[in-house]
Amino acid sequence: MDASTWWGIGLIAYAVLVLAIAFFKPGPIWRTGKIQGFVKLLGEKGTVIFFVIFALIAAGVGIALLV
Numbered sequence: 001m002d003a004s005t006w007w008g009i010g011l012i013a014y015a016v017l018v019l020a021i022a023f024f025k026p027g028p029i030w031r032t033g034k035i036q037g038f039v040k041l042l043g044e045k046g047t048v049i050f051f052v053i054f055a056l057i058a059a060g061v062g063i064a065l066l067v
Contacts, residue, residue: 004065011062015055022051 021029029035038047 008062008065011058011065015059015062018051018055018058022048022055 035047038050042050
């Protein structure tokens, strides 16, 4: 496997992780300063939407690298 394959797999795994954080909101991760900054700026729902869009972009790039 070449480097682009590994990057693609990594980006897809990253997207799954970001979606899990966005939907399940695990306490220790969700209460970090950076995420709480997003919550203050975008609100709770806006932060989830931002994470979902970010994860979809990462997954799209990952899939494109695998094709």
